[in-house]
Amino acid sequence: MGVQDIIEGKKQWRTHQARVRKLPRDYQIVYREIQKYYFKVGPVDLADGPLLPGIVDFFAEGAAGGKGVLELVGTDVAAFCDDLIKDSDTYADRYQATRNDKTDR
Structure with a gap:
Protein backbone atom coordinates (compact mmCIF):
# COMPACT_ATOMS: atom_id res chain seq x y z
CA MET A 1 0.00 0.00 0.00
CA GLY A 2 1.55 3.24 -1.14
CA VAL A 3 1.15 6.77 0.07
CA GLN A 4 -1.30 7.55 -2.72
CA ASP A 5 -3.50 4.63 -1.64
CA ILE A 6 -3.52 5.91 1.93
CA ILE A 7 -4.40 9.44 0.81
CA GLU A 8 -7.16 8.16 -1.46
CA GLY A 9 -8.52 5.97 1.34
CA LYS A 10 -8.66 8.95 3.69
CA LYS A 11 -10.47 11.03 1.08
CA GLN A 12 -13.04 8.29 0.58
CA TRP A 13 -13.51 7.91 4.35
CA ARG A 14 -14.00 11.66 4.82
CA TYR A 31 -25.37 4.39 12.09
CA ARG A 32 -22.56 5.13 14.56
CA GLU A 33 -23.68 2.21 16.75
CA ILE A 34 -23.73 -0.08 13.70
CA GLN A 35 -20.27 1.17 12.75
CA LYS A 36 -18.91 0.49 16.25
CA TYR A 37 -20.43 -2.98 16.20
CA TYR A 38 -18.86 -3.81 12.85
CA PHE A 39 -15.48 -2.44 13.87
CA LYS A 40 -15.52 -4.92 16.78
CA VAL A 41 -16.85 -8.07 15.11
CA GLY A 42 -17.48 -7.12 11.53
CA PRO A 43 -16.51 -8.61 8.25
CA VAL A 44 -12.89 -8.87 7.23
CA ASP A 45 -13.49 -6.78 4.10
CA LEU A 46 -15.25 -3.96 5.98
CA ALA A 47 -12.77 -1.24 5.01
CA ASP A 48 -12.86 -2.02 1.29
CA GLY A 49 -16.34 -3.43 0.96
CA PRO A 50 -19.67 -1.87 0.12
CA LEU A 51 -21.35 -2.58 3.48
CA LEU A 52 -21.03 0.77 5.26
CA PRO A 53 -21.70 2.90 2.17
CA GLY A 54 -24.67 0.65 1.42
CA ILE A 55 -26.10 1.28 4.87
CA VAL A 56 -25.74 5.04 4.35
CA ASP A 57 -27.57 4.70 1.02
CA PHE A 58 -30.31 2.65 2.70
CA PHE A 59 -30.64 5.22 5.48
CA ALA A 60 -30.70 8.15 3.04
CA GLU A 61 -33.55 6.52 1.11
CA GLY A 62 -35.46 5.84 4.32
CA ALA A 63 -35.00 9.39 5.55
CA ALA A 64 -36.09 10.77 2.18
CA GLY A 65 -39.19 8.59 2.43
CA GLY A 66 -40.01 10.00 5.85
CA LYS A 67 -39.46 6.74 7.71
CA GLY A 68 -37.98 6.50 11.17
CA VAL A 69 -34.69 4.68 11.46
CA LEU A 70 -36.17 1.96 13.67
CA GLU A 71 -38.81 1.30 11.00
CA LEU A 72 -35.92 0.33 8.73
CA VAL A 73 -33.69 -1.67 11.08
CA GLY A 74 -36.15 -2.80 13.75
CA THR A 75 -35.68 -2.49 17.49
CA ASP A 76 -32.86 -5.07 17.63
CA VAL A 77 -30.08 -3.27 15.80
CA ALA A 78 -27.53 -6.01 16.55
CA ALA A 79 -29.78 -8.60 14.87
CA PHE A 80 -30.04 -6.28 11.86
CA CYS A 81 -26.24 -6.07 11.73
CA ASP A 82 -25.79 -9.82 12.12
CA ASP A 83 -28.27 -10.50 9.35
CA LEU A 84 -26.31 -8.28 6.95
CA ILE A 85 -23.07 -10.17 7.54
CA LYS A 86 -24.41 -13.68 8.12
CA ASP A 87 -22.58 -15.10 5.09
CA SER A 88 -19.40 -13.03 5.49
CA ASP A 89 -16.07 -14.01 6.96
CA THR A 90 -15.77 -12.01 10.18
CA TYR A 91 -12.97 -11.33 12.62
CA ALA A 92 -15.09 -12.96 15.31
CA ASP A 93 -15.27 -16.15 13.20
CA ARG A 94 -11.53 -16.13 12.65
CA TYR A 95 -10.88 -15.61 16.34
CA GLN A 96 -13.21 -18.45 17.25
CA ALA A 97 -11.50 -20.73 14.71
CA THR A 98 -8.06 -20.02 16.21
CA ARG A 99 -9.43 -20.67 19.70
CA ASN A 100 -10.87 -23.98 18.52
CA ASP A 101 -7.56 -24.94 16.85
CA LYS A 102 -5.68 -24.28 20.09
CA THR A 103 -8.20 -26.30 22.06
CA ASP A 104 -7.92 -29.25 19.67
CA ARG A 105 -4.16 -29.44 20.13
Whole structure:
Protein backbone atom coordinates (compact mmCIF):
# COMPACT_ATOMS: atom_id res chain seq x y z
CA MET A 1 0.00 0.00 0.00
CA GLY A 2 1.55 3.24 -1.14
CA VAL A 3 1.15 6.77 0.07
CA GLN A 4 -1.30 7.55 -2.72
CA ASP A 5 -3.50 4.63 -1.64
CA ILE A 6 -3.52 5.91 1.93
CA ILE A 7 -4.40 9.44 0.81
CA GLU A 8 -7.16 8.16 -1.46
CA GLY A 9 -8.52 5.97 1.34
CA LYS A 10 -8.66 8.95 3.69
CA LYS A 11 -10.47 11.03 1.08
CA GLN A 12 -13.04 8.29 0.58
CA TRP A 13 -13.51 7.91 4.35
CA ARG A 14 -14.00 11.66 4.82
CA THR A 15 -16.53 11.73 1.97
CA HIS A 16 -18.34 8.80 3.57
CA GLN A 17 -18.42 10.52 6.97
CA ALA A 18 -19.74 13.72 5.36
CA ARG A 19 -22.64 11.67 3.94
CA VAL A 20 -23.35 10.29 7.41
CA ARG A 21 -23.43 13.82 8.87
CA LYS A 22 -26.12 14.77 6.33
CA LEU A 23 -28.49 12.12 7.72
CA PRO A 24 -31.09 13.05 10.37
CA ARG A 25 -29.78 12.89 13.94
CA ASP A 26 -31.52 9.62 14.88
CA TYR A 27 -30.14 7.96 11.76
CA GLN A 28 -26.64 9.19 12.64
CA ILE A 29 -26.88 7.73 16.14
CA VAL A 30 -27.97 4.31 14.87
CA TYR A 31 -25.37 4.39 12.09
CA ARG A 32 -22.56 5.13 14.56
CA GLU A 33 -23.68 2.21 16.75
CA ILE A 34 -23.73 -0.08 13.70
CA GLN A 35 -20.27 1.17 12.75
CA LYS A 36 -18.91 0.49 16.25
CA TYR A 37 -20.43 -2.98 16.20
CA TYR A 38 -18.86 -3.81 12.85
CA PHE A 39 -15.48 -2.44 13.87
CA LYS A 40 -15.52 -4.92 16.78
CA VAL A 41 -16.85 -8.07 15.11
CA GLY A 42 -17.48 -7.12 11.53
CA PRO A 43 -16.51 -8.61 8.25
CA VAL A 44 -12.89 -8.87 7.23
CA ASP A 45 -13.49 -6.78 4.10
CA LEU A 46 -15.25 -3.96 5.98
CA ALA A 47 -12.77 -1.24 5.01
CA ASP A 48 -12.86 -2.02 1.29
CA GLY A 49 -16.34 -3.43 0.96
CA PRO A 50 -19.67 -1.87 0.12
CA LEU A 51 -21.35 -2.58 3.48
CA LEU A 52 -21.03 0.77 5.26
CA PRO A 53 -21.70 2.90 2.17
CA GLY A 54 -24.67 0.65 1.42
CA ILE A 55 -26.10 1.28 4.87
CA VAL A 56 -25.74 5.04 4.35
CA ASP A 57 -27.57 4.70 1.02
CA PHE A 58 -30.31 2.65 2.70
CA PHE A 59 -30.64 5.22 5.48
CA ALA A 60 -30.70 8.15 3.04
CA GLU A 61 -33.55 6.52 1.11
CA GLY A 62 -35.46 5.84 4.32
CA ALA A 63 -35.00 9.39 5.55
CA ALA A 64 -36.09 10.77 2.18
CA GLY A 65 -39.19 8.59 2.43
CA GLY A 66 -40.01 10.00 5.85
CA LYS A 67 -39.46 6.74 7.71
CA GLY A 68 -37.98 6.50 11.17
CA VAL A 69 -34.69 4.68 11.46
CA LEU A 70 -36.17 1.96 13.67
CA GLU A 71 -38.81 1.30 11.00
CA LEU A 72 -35.92 0.33 8.73
CA VAL A 73 -33.69 -1.67 11.08
CA GLY A 74 -36.15 -2.80 13.75
CA THR A 75 -35.68 -2.49 17.49
CA ASP A 76 -32.86 -5.07 17.63
CA VAL A 77 -30.08 -3.27 15.80
CA ALA A 78 -27.53 -6.01 16.55
CA ALA A 79 -29.78 -8.60 14.87
CA PHE A 80 -30.04 -6.28 11.86
CA CYS A 81 -26.24 -6.07 11.73
CA ASP A 82 -25.79 -9.82 12.12
CA ASP A 83 -28.27 -10.50 9.35
CA LEU A 84 -26.31 -8.28 6.95
CA ILE A 85 -23.07 -10.17 7.54
CA LYS A 86 -24.41 -13.68 8.12
CA ASP A 87 -22.58 -15.10 5.09
CA SER A 88 -19.40 -13.03 5.49
CA ASP A 89 -16.07 -14.01 6.96
CA THR A 90 -15.77 -12.01 10.18
CA TYR A 91 -12.97 -11.33 12.62
CA ALA A 92 -15.09 -12.96 15.31
CA ASP A 93 -15.27 -16.15 13.20
CA ARG A 94 -11.53 -16.13 12.65
CA TYR A 95 -10.88 -15.61 16.34
CA GLN A 96 -13.21 -18.45 17.25
CA ALA A 97 -11.50 -20.73 14.71
CA THR A 98 -8.06 -20.02 16.21
CA ARG A 99 -9.43 -20.67 19.70
CA ASN A 100 -10.87 -23.98 18.52
CA ASP A 101 -7.56 -24.94 16.85
CA LYS A 102 -5.68 -24.28 20.09
CA THR A 103 -8.20 -26.30 22.06
CA ASP A 104 -7.92 -29.25 19.67
CA ARG A 105 -4.16 -29.44 20.13
